[in-house]
Amino acid sequence: MTEATDVYSPFDPAFQADPYPAYRRLRDEDPVHRHTDPPFWALSRFEDVWDAVRDHGTFSSASGLTFYEDEIGKLGLAPTMVMLDPPRHTVLRRLISHGFTPRRTAAMEDRLRAFVRARLAVMREREAGGETVDLHRDLSSPLPTFALAELLDVPEADRARFGPWVSALTTFQDQGFDTGAMLEGSGARAVAEMFAYFGGVIAERRARPGDDLISVLTTAEADGERLTDWDVLGFCFVIVAGGNDTTGNLVSHAVALLSGRPDQRGLVARDPSLIPNALLESLRLEGSVQALGRTTTRPVAIRGVEIPAGEKVMLLYGAANRDEREFGPSAGELDVTRAIPRHLGFASGVHFCIGSHLARLQARVALEELLAAHPRVDVDQPRAKRLMSPFTRGWVSLPAYLGGQPMCG
Template sequence: MMPVTNASDVYYDPYDVGINADPYPVYRRLREEAPLYYNDRHDFYAVSRFEDVDRALTDPATYISGRGNILELIKIDMEIPPGVVIFEDPPMHATHRRLMSGVFTPKKVAALEPKIRAFCARSLDPLVGAGGFDFVSDLGAQVPMLTIGMLLGIPENDQEWIRDRVDEGLRPEAGQPMDTSKFFADSDMFAQYIDWRAEHPSDDIMTDLLRAEFEDETGTRRRLTREEILLYVNVITGAGNETTNRLIGWIGKILAEHPDQRRELVENPALIPGAIEELLRYESPSHQIARYVAKDARLHGQVVPEGSAVIFLNGSANRDDRRYPDGDRFDIHRKAGGQLLTFGRGIHFCLGAALARMEGRIALEEILKRFPEWEVDQDNAEFNPMAAVRGWDSLPVRTP
């Protein structure tokens, strides 16, 4: 079967540092000229319009997750260990997701608010009067780590080491594919905590997972194996730290570029939840979700053959003018009108979405209480133009 042919000369490459530094002009061209795009160099398809991405992510029979949700994993046809809920298909996915969803119930997430606020205050209070701070190292790298560490029951003096180990596995060099050999290599770093928690139960995720009973795909009533728990904890740690860290960095950058809207938020904090939604739309921490095509799929009059890899560009879909008029404009008053694609869609919608939104909201509330104005020290800012999780490694700002 012939691959899709591109009628346009637009070029998209997820490993191109120049494109990823500002992908939005390319995204716009993809949406208008090549809504189904084929890259013959890396042999993948890309889908960029909101409606197409939304529909595909809610079709898990055609676009499966069992080969991974990252292009590099799909291409090497890696054996995915059981228990990695984000890389599972029904029926096993539903069983494992039910277990995970018990960790992130609305009640449990709401109970975290005062603790997250205290983490923010602890990070920000020493910076008042200092003339500036770094949105990433002083806040973005701290609060998500403290929150996930608290949820898991990992001692604070070990959290930074774990965060850095997980980040190292998730972040490739700019312009390079991810080293898939590292992907599951570090799950055993949590072994000592799980073994200790088995002897000393507490009110945390590890204890919940150790005690959880469920019926597996064979109909057997059982508890999770040690290996399954290690993988669960690895997934929670990676997802919880990386994307919320990026969101906090974008808060600093985008609101510095829109001082009038920042002033509105200072004067009317009730606008902050809407501003977080707009930040998540305008600068998605995660820009793409990959899937393996389990059966021939038809898009825009062409066939995507079974066995292909497809990247769904949620970072592009969130700016599609068809869904969000004038989508390249940042507007805290925008009524998003339903489902952003920032956290995915369908059966794999991010379980931690409510927690990420809460962390972003509280971080912004606490920042604006102390620092109503700032400007970015662009000369010393460090940007990481990864396609999958795009954002700032360092964002120093000057404060009056």
């Protein structure tokens, strides 16, 4: 059991278990915070994070997104789109948006729904047999893996390989890009395997293009520019690493939050048209991405504090999204009817999440099906296990009762 803390200490398990008291203290007392070991700055107020993330000229992504040094070099990769600044980022983003459209995503809805229904049927059977089901492991986590595999048209038999790749990449990031551990460990094998695998898929689609996203990207063209194999590989890498856990955790966070507030759960179950807003509210309150970094390209003054050029600045999306100055005195409470004109759950500016439409679609379908069949779904909070990380917020395990806790009647 960890003691609650209001000290911002990204590596401390107590902070990771409940970062919100520390975020509040930062916003109120130290909004331009200097962290010393490792050295970086942390912005926590909505207005400051919003302004910084939209000013890519001053806050660059080109030196990585964490507070670790030489993150890109240690990854051993050429930078992918999320670690590029304009103008190169603009070219890549335009070409990728050409294929990764909301229309392509929307066309997946029926397949996603069938997948969710099948998972729920299995979970029901287990529960009827006396087992406790795990909402995260049995539903939320497999859903985005299925979605990405469909999007990229990966054969059924290969899909089970995605999970270990994602865990290896997130562990690598959470352990501080420890290259020693990475190179010796399963992490290196996973990344090498992933690259070899997608390299093969890209070559095959160039030879025999289909209707899938990879085929579309290999032929995309804008202003005489085309994507290289590396660009397409880099995109596959970013979406497998950044589109899986984040989406699974959005579903699990939403169910966990609603389960803690039966009144709100009742509202959404009775009126499913509230689901998209309830998901946005969940993302605001419990964002899968809590913090990402930038590097200053010039000296910049924020609230009278001078940040020199070349410094790492962490943008605490999770803190900004609970800022009372933006969301009012109830900022820390779940309100599925809240008007949310802007938030930072998918960031903002040039790197605004390009997969947000796919994430929202998956989460909507999951909640629609779950709440229609199990309007009193309940999470066993004391037995749930959180993912511990300085950058992301999520679940390892979320035991649940589909029919509601037996003692709740």
